Amino acid sequence: MVVVMTGDASDTDIEGVVAKVEAAGGAAFVSRGVERTIVGLVGDVERFYALNLRALPGVADVVRISVPFKLVSNEHHPQRTTVSVAGVPIGPETFTFIAGPCAVESHEQTLEAAQMAAAAGATLLRGGAFKPRTSPYAFQGLGETGLEILAKVRDETGLPIVTEVVDPGDVPLVARYADMLQVGTRNMQNFALLQAVGATRMPVMLKRGMSSTVEEWLMAAEYIAQRGNLDIVLCERGIRTFETATRNTLDISAVPVAHALSHLPVVVDPSHSGGRRDLVLPLSRAAMAAGADGIIVDVHPHPETALCDGAQALVDADLRELAAAVRAFPALLGRTPAAARG
Numbered sequence: 315m316v317v318v319m320t321g322d323a324s325d326t327d328i329e330g331v332v333a334k335v336e337a338a339g340g341a342a343f344v345s346r347g348v349e350r351t352i353v354g355l356v357g358d359v360e361r362f363y364a365l366n367l368r369a370l371p372g373v374a375d376v377v378r379i380s381v382p383f384k385l386v387s388n389e390h391h392p393q394r395t396t397v398s399v400a401g402v403p404i405g406p407e408t409f410t411f412i413a414g415p416c417a418v419e420s421h422e423q424t425l426e427a428a429q430m431a432a433a434a435g436a437t438l439l440r441g442g443a444f445k446p447r448t449s450p451y452a453f454q455g456l457g458e459t460g461l462e463i464l465a466k467v468r469d470e471t472g473l474p475i476v477t478e479v480v481d482p483g484d485v486p487l488v489a490r491y492a493d494m495l496q497v498g499t500r501n502m503q504n505f506a507l508l509q510a511v512g513a514t515r516m517p518v519m520l521k522r523g524m525s526s527t528v529e530e531w532l533m534a535a536e537y538i539a540q541r542g543n544l545d546i547v548l549c550e551r552g553i554r555t556f557e558t559a560t561r562n563t564l565d566i567s568a569v570p571v572a573h574a575l576s577h578l579p580v581v582v583d584p585s586h587s588g589g590r591r592d593l594v595l596p597l598s599r600a601a602m603a604a605g606a607d608g609i610i611v612d613v614h615p616h617p618e619t620a621l622c623d624g625a626q627a628l629v630d631a632d633l634r635e636l637a638a639a640v641r642a643f644p645a646l647l648g649r650t651p652a653a654a655r656g
């Protein structure tokens with residue numbers, strides 16, 4: 315069950331709901347979104363009904379949710395959420411183009427990639443300073459030095475930063491530099507990490523686990539929401555299937571399926587899905603046609619020397635074609651490209 319507060323509910327109103335639920339032996343989790351606050355209730359539903367919470371000041375509605383992901387479900391939240399990343403929206407009205415290097419390798423490489431991204435119309439910069447790699451011998455990222463480079467490049471280009479956090483203990487450090495925290499596919503069910511990013515008030519991009527169902531993905535988002543943070547963007551990045559022609563199989567159905575179940579925005583990562591440069595444009599077009607709220611794409615000034623995922627990084631010519639598609643396609647579905655922060 316969730317209690318939906320009115321847009322103008324005060325902290326005292328919210329505390330009043332929490333106190334009443336706790337006095338009845340229940341637990342209440344407050345999640346503050348951009349538009350409104352909702353309170354998730356855990357405990358005896360019949361007892362909660364008897365409390366007549368609807369009559370309390372600041373309460374808009376009390377809704378029984380039939381799915382296990384309560385806070386991120388759209389049953390109590392029919393309008394789609396728009397998440398703002400340092401002023402750049404990700405939501406139903408816009409199409410947000412996020413681009414940048416897979417990994418931050420140096421200031422020069424990151425700045426060049428960011429300039430390529432900005433020239434193509436991207437309004438958020440991606441780049442990993444902490445890299446979760448399959449092999450312990452592969453480049454693991456520059457760590458805090460990488461974050462410092464990202465912050466410098468943000469100052470130089472004006473692009474807010476999306477960057478991955480791998481270890482729950484690093485969340486405060488990464489949050490000091492980032493505009494949006496990314497939880498990668500390998501960590502989608504790292505519950506300690508989900509709770510740690512949920513305890514921040516920062517936007518979070520939650521990538522789908524490569525072997526996770528849509529329901530497991532939404533339950534992972536619920537962990538973040540339950541800690542009080544509803545600024546979550548889901549990212550479909552391809553799943554494991556029997557097919558070996560591509561790095562992963564882009565589950566394009568996940569976009570409308572997640573939209574049908576949740577109020578959260580959904581973006582697509584065509585780079586990690588296909589794992590090949592030549593697939594990024596067609597998969598991006600598919601994402602736009604399926605109603606995705608944005609794409610997140612790898613670019614690199616010199617993919618042949620990239621320390622991570624060079625085979626899928628776009629270079630100038632491909633990027634120009636993708637930029638043209640981003641300008642043309644989302645408009646057919648009534649979306650405008652998400653503008654740079656003002």
Ligand code: PEP
Nearest residue numbers: 442498499500521551586
């Ligand atoms: C990434 O975006 O850099 C990344 C590692 O992606 P994923 O977690 O989807 O593999």
Ligand code: MN
Nearest residue numbers: 416586622623
């Ligand atoms: Mn990568």
